[in-house]
Amino acid sequence: MAKSIVKSLLFLLVILMSTESSATTISGSVVDEKNQPLPFVSVFIAGTSIGTTANIEGNYKLELKPGTYELTYKMIGYTAKVQKVDVGTSHLVLNMQLNLEAVNLKTVVIKADAEDPAYAVIRNAQKKRKFYRDQVKEYACDAYVKSTQKLTDHPKSFMGEKVDVNEFMDTTTKMFYLSESISHLFYKYPSNFKEEMISSKVSGSARTYSFNQSSDVLINFYDNLVDLTSITPRGIVSPISANAMFSYKYRLEGTFIENGKTINKISVIPKRKTDPVFAGTIYIADDDWYIHSADLYITKDQQMEFIDTFRVRESFIKIDGDKILPFNHQLSYSFSFLGFEGNGVVIGVFNNYLIEGVKAEGFAKGEVMKVNAGANKKDSSYWETVRPIPLTNDESLDYHRRDSSRVVKESKPYLDSVDHVNNKFKVGALIRGYNWDNSYMHRSLEIASPITETGFNTVEGWYTRLEGTFTQAYGEEEAKKLTIKPSVRYGFSNTHWNANAMITYVYSKINHSVVAVDFGTAVQQFNPIDPISPLINSLYSLMAEKNYMKLYEKRYATFLYRSEITNGLDWRWEVTYAQRERLSNTSNYTFNDVEGREYTSNTPTVIEASEVGFPDHEAFIVELQTRIRFGQKFISRPEAKYNIGTKYPTLRVFYRKGFDFGGSDVDFDHLKLQVDDDMDVGLLGRLNYKVTYRKMLAAKSLYVADYIHFNGNKTFLSSFNLEEFKIYLTTIIARVITDLRFMQNKISVDFS
Numbered sequence: 001m002a003k004s005i006v007k008s009l010l011f012l013l014v015i016l017m018s019t020e021s022s023a024t025t026i027s028g029s030v031v032d033e034k035n036q037p038l039p040f041v042s043v044f045i046a047g048t049s050i051g052t053t054a055n056i057e058g059n060y061k062l063e064l065k066p067g068t069y070e071l072t073y074k075m076i077g078y079t080a081k082v083q084k085v086d087v088g089t090s091h092l093v094l095n096m097q098l099n100l101e102a103v104n105l106k107t108v109v110i111k112a113d114a115e116d117p118a119y120a121v122i123r124n125a126q127k128k129r130k131f132y133r134d135q136v137k138e139y140a141c142d143a144y145v146k147s148t149q150k151l152t153d154h155p156k157s158f159m160g161e162k163v164d165v166n167e168f169m170d171t172t173t174k175m176f177y178l179s180e181s182i183s184h185l186f187y188k189y190p191s192n193f194k195e196e197m198i199s200s201k202v203s204g205s206a207r208t209y210s211f212n213q214s215s216d217v218l219i220n221f222y223d224n225l226v227d228l229t230s231i232t233p234r235g236i237v238s239p240i241s242a243n244a245m246f247s248y249k250y251r252l253e254g255t256f257i258e259n260g261k262t263i264n265k266i267s268v269i270p271k272r273k274t275d276p277v278f279a280g281t282i283y284i285a286d287d288d289w290y291i292h293s294a295d296l297y298i299t300k301d302q303q304m305e306f307i308d309t310f311r312v313r314e315s316f317i318k319i320d321g322d323k324i325l326p327f328n329h330q331l332s333y334s335f336s337f338l339g340f341e342g343n344g345v346v347i348g349v350f351n352n353y354l355i356e357g358v359k360a361e362g363f364a365k366g367e368v369m370k371v372n373a374g375a376n377k378k379d380s381s382y383w384e385t386v387r388p389i390p391l392t393n394d395e396s397l398d399y400h401r402r403d404s405s406r407v408v409k410e411s412k413p414y415l416d417s418v419d420h421v422n423n424k425f426k427v428g429a430l431i432r433g434y435n436w437d438n439s440y441m442h443r444s445l446e447i448a449s450p451i452t453e454t455g456f457n458t459v460e461g462w463y464t465r466l467e468g469t470f471t472q473a474y475g476e477e478e479a480k481k482l483t484i485k486p487s488v489r490y491g492f493s494n495t496h497w498n499a500n501a502m503i504t505y506v507y508s509k510i511n512h513s514v515v516a517v518d519f520g521t522a523v524q525q526f527n528p529i530d531p532i533s534p535l536i537n538s539l540y541s542l543m544a545e546k547n548y549m550k551l552y553e554k555r556y557a558t559f560l561y562r563s564e565i566t567n568g569l570d571w572r573w574e575v576t577y578a579q580r581e582r583l584s585n586t587s588n589y590t591f592n593d594v595e596g597r598e599y600t601s602n603t604p605t606v607i608e609a610s611e612v613g614f615p616d617h618e619a620f621i622v623e624l625q626t627r628i629r630f631g632q633k634f635i636s637r638p639e640a641k642y643n644i645g646t647k648y649p650t651l652r653v654f655y656r657k658g659f660d661f662g663g664s665d666v667d668f669d670h671l672k673l674q675v676d677d678d679m680d681v682g683l684l685g686r687l688n689y690k691v692t693y694r695k696m697l698a699a700k701s702l703y704v705a706d707y708i709h710f711n712g713n714k715t716f717l718s719s720f721n722l723e724e725f726k727i728y729l730t731t732i733i734a735r736v737i738t739d740l741r742f743m744q745n746k747i748s749v750d751f752s
Contacts, residue, residue, distance in 0.1 A: 024087050027061040027390075028095040030054050030073060038098060040347060041075040042315050042328045046082060046259075049141065049319050049353040052388040053328050056345070059390045076283070076293045076313055077101055080258050103254025103265050118250035118266045121284050125240045128289040133222035136323055137189040140360070142182070142352045143214035144388050148345050148395065149177040155339035167418075170401050173394040177344075178203035178402075181212040181375075182386055185350070186360035194360040195369040199378045199386065204402030207476055209371050209637055217329045217348035219312050221282075221291055225682050231333075232304050233685040234276045239268045239296070240284075247277045255286070262286035274301045276683060280311075290324045291316065308334045319353060326350050349388050364636070366567045368644070371637040415439040442473040455538040458547045458599050460523065461493020461587035477639035481506045489523065493587040498522055498553070509640035512570065513563040521555045523583070526604055527709040536715050541599070542591045548715060550604045552614065552705065555579040568632035568646070572625040577664075580705060581616045606704055614704055620664035621706075626653045649677040658702060668706060669697035 030041040037058030044051025045064075051072075054060040062071075064087050071094075074080040078098040085094060151174055154163055169176035182199040193215040200210040219226055224242055225235030237247045249269040255262050264284045270277045280296035297311040304310065313330040331346040363370065391399070408414050416439075423436045431452065436445040446469045453465040467487040474480040486501040500520025507513050525532065537549040556578035564570035585602050603614070630648040634641055652674040658666030676690040694708050 024066060024089055024092065025061060025063050026071075026085070026087065026092045026094055027059070028093050030058045030060065030075075030096045030098060032078070033097065033099055035097075038075055038078070040313070040328065040330055041073055041078075041096075041098070042317075044072055044074075044317060044327065044351070046070045046072045047319060049317055049325065049327065049351045051317075051327065051349075051351055053347065053349045055389050055392050055395075057392045059392075061388075061390050073098060074315060076281075076295050076315060079256065082259070101256045101265070103256050116251055118252035118264070119245075121252070121264045121266060121286075121289070122240060122244065122250055124289040125284050125291070126242060126244065129222050129240050129242070132290050132324055133220070134189065136187075136325065136355060138187060138355070138358045139325065140184065140186050140354045140358045141325075141350045143185040143195070144349045144386075145181050145183070145210075145212040145214050145217060146345075146347050146389060147177065147179045147210075147212055148175060149342060150174040150344065151176050151340065151342040153339075153341040170398050172401075173398045174342075175203070175394065175398045176342075178395060178398050179210040179212055180383070180387065181210045181214075183212075183214050185214050186358060188358070188360075193368060194363050196362070197369065197371040197375055199382070200371065200375040201378065201383060202376070203398050204406050206376065206403075206406065209376050209477075212346075213369060213635075214348055214350070215368075217331060217346060218326055218350075219314065219329065219331075221294060221296075221314075226278075227680070228298075228310070229680060229686070231307055231310060232276070232298070232302050234303065235680070235682045236276050236278060236298060236302065237683070239278060239282050239294075240291070247271055247275050253281070258292075261288075263292050268296060274303075276302055278312075288322075306335050306337045308336055320355060323355060325353055347389065351388070364567065366632050366634055367636055368633045369635040371635075373638045375638075412440045442478060444471045445469070446471075455534045456541055456587075456589070457534070457537060457549055457551065458541065458585040458587055459494065459551050459583045459602055460491025460496070461589060463489060463491045465489040475639070477637075479509050479639040487520075491523075491586075493589075494583075500556075508563075510636075511564045512641070514561070516560040517558070518560070519557040521553065523551050524554050524705075526550055526552060526704050526707075527711070528705070529709075529711075531709075531711045532715060540715060542589075545590045545592060545594045545597050545599060547585075547599045547602075550602055551583050553581045553583055555581075564641075567634060568629040570627050572627075574623050576619070576621045576623075578619050578621075579616070580619060580703070582614045604704060606707065617665040617703060618663050619666045619703070619706070620659045620662065621656065621666065622659070623654070623656045625655075627651070628653075645678070649675050651675055656706075658706060660701060666702055666706060667698070667700040668702040669699075670706070670708070671695050671697055 039056040041054040186194040251267040253265040278296035283292040293315040317327040334343040489498040502518040504516040558576040560574040562572040654672035656670040660667035
């Protein structure tokens with residue numbers, strides 16, 4: 001209790017002192033020996049987490065109360081400098097020059113057959129890995145993240161369309177994304193982060209919020225495997241992991257002294273080019289064996305798809321005597337894809353640490369990040385005050401140009417003029433489809449190409465379909481959306497029309513709430529997930545005289561509702577009334593008449609073996625679905641809630657009931673239980689699995705469209721939808737399934 005009182009009094013004293021004195025700005029530039037700007041230099045008060053970082057042009061700015069301080073200037077590859085400075089009440093300019101680190105190998109004797117001294121350093125760091133990983137059980141800090149992305153080259157045309165980059169980037173700065181954010185970050189052992197974004201700025205947009213997440217910038221090399229699954233499927237082995245010696249070679253480049261501590265500079269070299277490992281340099285302090293800083297990278301050899309090189313630069317600070325915490329972390333990358341080339345940098349500055357008495361308040365269960373309403377409404381004067389890294393000339397220019405043009409580009413005359421040009425019909429629309437937009441009113445219309453929607457089956461012969469999608473968005477960030485999707489289809493052999501429409505209204509992105517109505521007439525596969533692609537079936541029919549797709553017709557009306565009840569628990573229910581009719585072949589047309597082969601009947605084999613068959617009938621069906629995600633994590637923003645998964649498997653419960661009343665001819669109860677997961681299995685990548693149990697609780701009256709269907713693989717190419725594949729893993733499972741009554745009990749095991 002006494003300690004708490006003392007802390008409270010000290011805290012009060014600090015507040016009182018802060019009200020009586022104003023902050024003074026120290027600014028300047030940091031250069032190398034050739035007077036070239038040094039980017040991203042850490043500038044902080046020795047022994048504290050109060051500091052800033054220079055921008056890419058070497059300029060920095062720091063606000064301090066009047067007093068005497070020791071400022072440390074630190075950058076990977078350069079000798080750190082400590083400058084004593086007296087801060088008064090007037091602005092102070094302090095420029096600094098850093099020299100390349102003078103590494104020393106004179107005291108190291110390396111024999112031809114001897115092990116490089118780096119290995120001994122790494123072994124000591126491995127022994128201390130868990131200590132430093134678990135050293136700080138909890139902390140809170142301020143986090144600043146800036147993300148910039150540039151497009152350095154692009155093709156003149158893409159898929160037949162002229163590429164115009166002026167709409168989404170500044171042609172002078174080459175930037176197509178610039179964003180800043182200020183957050184309060186809370187950490188609790190072992191790996192729980194909570195973040196509150198209090199301000200956000202996105203160049204060229206006053207409505208959107210930054211997607212920066214400061215915890216994503218914190219790459220922890222004290223973990224055995226570094227999680228970079230957003231860019232590569234496997235975890236990357238840390239240079240000081242428990243088994244790092246199997247993956248890396250090491251070379252001591254030398255040592256240097258910093259604040260009386262010997263720092264070892266070690267080259268990290270992959271043993272095998274394509275292993276999930278880093279390359280680069282890691283700095284480890286002697287005696288204490290903590291990571292002083294790191295400069296490591298991976299390339300396409302580590303199975304990155306769109307990114308060519310991904311580089312991590314980290315520097316740490318020591319506070320409270322021996323606590324090692326992140327200060328300046330930089331993630332940089334270059335990319336190339338289909339002729340588009342560019343690069344990006346994400347930099348995070350973490351300061352003002354609080355290690356004791358940390359409490360993350362105001363967060364809902366499972367909420368890992370929240371963006372405050374109005375976080376994107378801060379003006380330029382606010383950002384000049386809180387921004388720890390000064391803007392570069394390009395960044396200032398990008399903000400000025402894109403923010404100035406934003407008012408014009410969001411105006412009705414400008415949007416109408418752009419739409420007038422883009423809405424003109426072009427010949428290419430016959431293949432790609434036609435798009436019409438009213439950008440100011442947030443409306444759009446898409447009409448699919450009838451050429452790509454044309455095909456062949458033995459029931460309709462040649463057929464074509466015309467489908468349109470009308471969308472109307474409402475509210476900031478288009479939080480609500482109405483979609484109307486009508487479709488008309490005509491079969492030239494059976495001379496029959498089908499028409500239907502689906503109306504969907506998303507009325508809450510926070511609860512993921514949707515209502516929809518679907519009605520009309522349609523040609524439907526007996527398996528409702530449509531496992532056979534119409535294009536593949538057309539090719540098989542026309543080229544090989546094989547008609548695998550079996551169809552029936554339905555006249556139907558469906559009402560659907562879906563919403564999240566609470567975090568991790570959502571439900572979906574739909575009510576359907578349908579008149580279902582049997583269809584027969586009306587065409588035997590083919591490009592290749594194979595001798596001795598004829599089209600099969602449109603009757604599925606299971607109907608031929610059934611006494612009931614498939615007479616015309618009516619069906620009234622209600623389906624309920626529930627999904628449970630235990631421990632679901634999510635990010636909340638003013639306009640929406642974004643679920644980001646869970647470490648536990650997902651449980652799904654499906655119940656489908658056919659009602660025998662009011663003319664309906666079906667009467668059945670179908671239960672389906674499913675467990676699925678997407679697991680991180682470290683060096684092996686990711687494992688997706690799905691286990692399903694089905695049971696017909698009652699089957700007084702049902703038809704083939706209501707049966708439990710399993711996907712097949714008769715066609716060379718299929719949709720590969722792993723919703724239901726019947727797999728006999730062993731003779732034991734095969735025997736169990738054989739003993740079950742046909743279509744009464746089914747067990748399926750799905751792997752992907």
